[in-house]
Every structure is written in C-alpha cells, then in structure tokens.
Amino acid sequence: MDWISPRKLKRLGMLNMNRRNVDYIARYNDRSSYPLVDNKLKTRLVVREYGVTTPKLLQVVRQQHEISHFRQIVEGMPGFAIKPAKGSGGKGITVVTGRENEDYVKASGARVGVSVLERHLTNILAGLYSLAGSPDVAIVESLVQSSPDLARYSHQGVPDIRIVVFQGYPVMAMLRLATTDSDGKANLHQGAVGVGLDIGTGKSLNAVQFNRPATLHPDTGLPLDNIHIDAWEQMLEMASRCYEATGLGYMGVDLVVDANEGPLLLELNARPGLAIQMANGRGLLPRLKNIESLKRPHFSPMERVRYAMSTFAASEGNLQP
Template structure:
C-alpha cells in the first residue's frame, strides 16, 4: 500500500527508514547472504558468541526429530524452569517460558499450567516448522530461563525485558528495551503487546514508551514510570553489541541482550533483518544516524572507538524526532 504523500514526506523529513530502503540500500549491501545461517540458527549464534567470550543462556539440549520429544524429561534432568525456542524462529514466535512445575504440570509465566502432552505438542509443532523462518522443518532448543534484573522488575510483567541494539558497520546506532506485559504473555515482543522504550545511546537512560499505537509514560500493568531508568552495565552492553559485528560479519544487524540478576549481560540472538519499530520507540529516525556512520565512521576503528563515536554522535539531544507516525512503514 502506498503511503499518502503528506505522510511520506513527513517520514522522509524525520529520517525514518522504511522496509524497502532498509532491504535495498543497507541489508543487501552490507549483509552477505552466505552469513545469514550464522545468525538465523540460534544454536550457531550461541556457539559464535561463546567462542568470542560473550555470555549466553546455558543450552540444556536440542530436540531435532519427533522420536526425541518423549526424551524431554531426561534432557531436563529435573530442572524446574526452562525456555523452549525454535532454533530458526523469528519475532518471538514459538518461545515458551516455563517458570516451575506443579503436580506433574508445567507452569507458564502467566500462571497457566500445561500438561506433559501439551508441552510435547508445542515441541512437535516447532519441529514441523510452525514457528520457523519460511515454515521450514526446525528443531527445538531448551535453555536456561533468565531471571530478571531487579532494576526492571517495577516495569515488567511476568517476564524478562530484552535490550535490542541496531549495529551498523560495527557502530551501535539505536537501542531500545522491550518490556513484557500481560497482553504479551510475559514475552518481550512488541507485536504481541510488549512496550518498547527508547534508550539514549550516550547515557543508557530509558525514554517514554510506546505500547501498541499509544505513547505511554507508565507501564500498563505495574503503573510505574518507564522513563529515566538507568540500564545497568550500559558500557558493557554497548561494547558487546559492537563486538557482534566482528563475530558475525554482518554490517547491519540487530542484537538482543538480557540482563540476568545473577550472571549479568547475556546475548539472546543476532538478527540479520532487524525490525524498524525501534524508530517508534525512540521517536527518532535511523537514516541520519546511518548516514553519520557512512560519512564519519572508520572501517578500521576498534570496538572502544566505535562505542565512543556512538556516544558522541547519537546522544538523545541530537536525535531527529518523529512526530507524525505511530508505526513504522
């Protein structure tokens, strides 16, 4: 669908990056397709990160074929809580978070209970490709359930927020935190009803949030203020995000981290086609920041230099505000 010309002009003036331009001018130019499997496959992504010394949630095991599904209790080894994910999933689809057990059933973050048969059915659906990229047959990975950092507890509902950073040519250009809600069933997924709040690259302070098509100052479930929350270990998170460019080889990527209350920053995944809603969360367009990297960035800059560059050039006071749209094209 073609946008009305007035809205299209407003978006261009605000520096908003659209999907076609993202794909044609950036992803196709700096993301070699041969590298996509490195990040599309979450097990391979984990291995890459670990080899580079980046911490990831512990992998308990992978179920690849149907006759392995009944072996889940043995694979879990008596663990009470865990996460089930499609190895080649996207957008948070098919992610199942189990926080405990009760009388032979598995408890979700919402409190709902699943039978053994229901859990096995979910894993079978995962293997069939119901949640995978392109609907191709997939595998299910079982991993450690991250425990929310105390700083996020007041602005999160029954789940763990994640921190998405868009990295361009190794430079962190924009970041947001995705806050789980009751509507999102405790998942940090904007399309399912989580809140997105921009993060100032320079300081690590959160801004106001966007929920569905509404700008919000408070978490819709907890009622606590969203803005001006200091993200812990922000320096480390920026450096880790910048390093993901070096380990993946992708010039335009999204990197998702979580903060575990015990283990600190952990990488969840890398994405070769990161969504554009991060612009809405920041009320700022990506294009001016990408142009700044193209014009002033150095290909031979170190991680520390790239982070310092991002802090200097992408502080909130210098952002290009997006006033008109409530959703990215």
C-alpha cells in the same frame, strides 16, 4: 516524555522500509550470513568465540527419539525455555517459570503437563514455527532470571533490549516490556511497550505502545521516564562484537540482563524492524549516514562503542538533520 508525530519523525530522518531493505539490508548484509543468524543454535555457537555470552544450553533436540530424554533433563530445574532454532518473531517459544506438583507453570501462569511440552517439541521438529516450514531443531535453555530493577517494569515476560548495529557501531537502542496485550512477550507488534534508550547513557528517552505515546506501563503502572540500564557499556560492546562474529553490516541484537549472569545474548536479526524509531522519537537515517561518512572506521568493538556513545548521546542532539 515528549511525543513526536510520524510526520515530524520523517522530517527528522526516519528510515522507511523500502530504504532499509535496499540501502542497508541488501547493501550491507551478505546473504551467505543469513543462515547463521536465522538459526539460534548456530548463532550461539559462533558468538561464543567472540566473548558474547548466552543462556546455558540444557538440551538440543534434533531427532524425535531424543525427546524421551527431555523430562529427565528438566527434572528439578526451576525453569527453562523451549525455542525453535529457526523460529522468528517469538513464535514457538515456550517459557516455563516453575512447577506445581506434576504440572509445569508457564510465564503466563497457565499449567501444562510434560506431555504437552513433549508435543510442542515434536511440532518444532516438524517445522511448525520455522521459516518456510522447514524441519527444525529444538533448543532447551536455562531460564533467564531478569534483573529485579528491570523485571518490575515488565508484565509476566522478561524485558529485553534491542540494539541496532550498523557496520559494528551501536546506533539505536530500546527496551521492550511485556504487557497483558502482548501475552507476556516482548513484541511491539503484539502490544509490548517500547522504551527508547539514550545510546550515551542507557537511560530512557521516550516510550510507545501500539505506536502511541506511553508514560506509564499499562499493567504495572510504573512511570517509564526514569529507567536506567546497568552495565550499559558492556551491553553495547557485546552488540558490537556480533559484527565480527557474523559479518552482517546491519542487524538487530537482542539482549537481556540476567540477575546472576549479567547481560546475555538472546538472538540476532538480519532484518530488524523500524519501530525502534518510534520508541526513540528519532530517525535512524542521520546516524546511519554518519557512520557511512567515516573516513577511518574504528576497528575494535570498544572503539566503536565509545564513538557511538559520544556521537549519538541525547546530549549531542542525536544528529538530527
């Protein structure tokens, strides 16, 4: 996979943070929609009306007394995830992958008792992980069983796919793979591997870790240049539908591929980061300008997806300036 220097990326239309904030987030995202995407519970309820599937909801904990029902609900479950509704950047998410006697086994392999998980629920309610420390709600979801084809590339954590959607068009995508450095989380800033994906085909283009080129996963040792995402067009359509669901013109859509359920939405982000450009070795600006220049935008999600797949495919030169 070819490495493109940051200087060359800028020449190729790399979007910087100031321009992202002013020209795209501030201009195309109505602030009235932010509470919808900043709250995972509200997000899952609204996208469901637009045919976008999410992991099964096991429990919503709004009050302290409701924690007493937690151990009964998860008893016998093969695994589950606890998330703060208003958490960001993966903070406060606890993933349980199994059970050993009375202990629960986390994705990292650590074992904890139910009292530790109940205390974690209390901390979520208190707003320990929420934006501005405001009181929060805890969500308990079924465990995502990652597709084996993708799971083998990731270390401990579930790999996910970030798609940047502009005016309902999927314009850039990457696969995020957990590593030892990222503590099993698919977070690039913490050391996950970002693999750029061809919008046209769902195949890997380029990969980075800590903004440096990567050809092999540091833990699994598997090559990153021949990855292909199944049900790619379906995932792009799911991401596109989130535009109608939220009204947000510029957002990040995070999806996973479950072995049994297929593509599922994890969350939406009204302020998606820019590392996706490094993972792709390409800048966002040419693609965003292309959409802005459309005289007749496409009204259905599938029409927008087909336009994006044909226009932004690697074989089309990615609209480099």
